[in-house]
Amino acid sequence: MGPAIRLVFLGPPGAGKGTQARELAREWGVPQIATGDMLREAVAAGTPLGRQAKSYMDRGALVPDDVIVGLIAERLAQPDAKRGFILDGFPRTVPQATALDRLLRDVGQRLDRAILVEVPEPELLRRLTGRRSCPTCQATYHVTAAPPRREGVCDRCGGSLVQREDDSEATVRHRLQVYRDQTAPLLDDYRRRGLLVTVPGEGAIETIRAAIRRAAEAGR
Numbered sequence: 001m002g003p004a005i006r007l008v009f010l011g012p013p014g015a016g017k018g019t020q021a022r023e024l025a026r027e028w029g030v031p032q033i034a035t036g037d038m039l040r041e042a043v044a045a046g047t048p049l050g051r052q053a054k055s056y057m058d059r060g061a062l063v064p065d066d067v068i069v070g071l072i073a074e075r076l077a078q079p080d081a082k083r084g085f086i087l088d089g090f091p092r093t094v095p096q097a098t099a100l101d102r103l104l105r106d107v108g109q110r111l112d113r114a115i116l117v118e119v120p121e122p123e124l125l126r127r128l129t130g131r132r133s134c135p136t137c138q139a140t141y142h143v144t145a146a147p148p149r150r151e152g153v154c155d156r157c158g159g160s161l162v163q164r165e166d167d168s169e170a171t172v173r174h175r176l177q178v179y180r181d182q183t184a185p186l187l188d189d190y191r192r193r194g195l196l197v198t199v200p201g202e203g204a205i206e207t208i209r210a211a212i213r214r215a216a217e218a219g220r
């Protein structure tokens with residue numbers, strides 16, 4: 001086993017953070033902690049958390065900080081997160097970032113790097129509105145750029161593909177606005193602390209992954 005690795009993946013919705021985080025987490029043997037996935041699971045299971053989160057998610061707004069911080073505190077306390085993690089989609093606000101620092105400090109840990117995956121906005125719109133995903137195994141596709149072999153059917157597990165409710169054009173525009181207003185301010189803070197590395201998020205998935213890998217391993 002390699003040394004611990006503690007990363008935050010930042011970037012607008014549609015930048016490809018999730019795809020990269022899933023693969024690299026597997027490679028490094030640490031959990032991918034994706035708050036969006038955790039919330040969607042809670043919604044699907046109809047838990048109190050899911051019921052609380054659904055209305056925010058459907059309209060592309062952020063779920064309140066205290067809810068998300070509670071969720072992350074519990075998740076980071078799990079044994080599999082002791083040797084590191086990739087946080088994907090968290091933190092999304094300045095208070096969430098502050099809470100993360102405190103949680104880590106309390107257990108004598110700190111972040112190694114914050115990796116920003118950058119993609120221009122017209123490309124994000126195109127990606128998100130064409131995105132389809134498998135609710136069973138979380139695989140993602142794109143109607144034109146990365147279609148499944150059979151339309152509407154997951155290559156990996158045979159599940160029926162769906163469009164996320166929040167990937168409609170109006171909601172995507174709102175999510176991008178929320179990113180600019182609430183999440184982009186975090187970048188300055190990570191930059192000032194020397195933690196931020198920016199990776200261009202366009203091009204071949206493998207090339208982007210190699211750039212993220214180099215950025216992450218330089219921080220170890």
Ligand code: AMP
Nearest residue numbers: 035036056057061062063068089090092
């Ligand atoms: P994502 O899959 O990361 O795009 O997240 C989908 C939705 O879940 C977001 O639009 C928010 O409504 C909610 N969400 C996910 N992560 C967070 C977070 N860190 N803070 C607040 N809301 C979140």
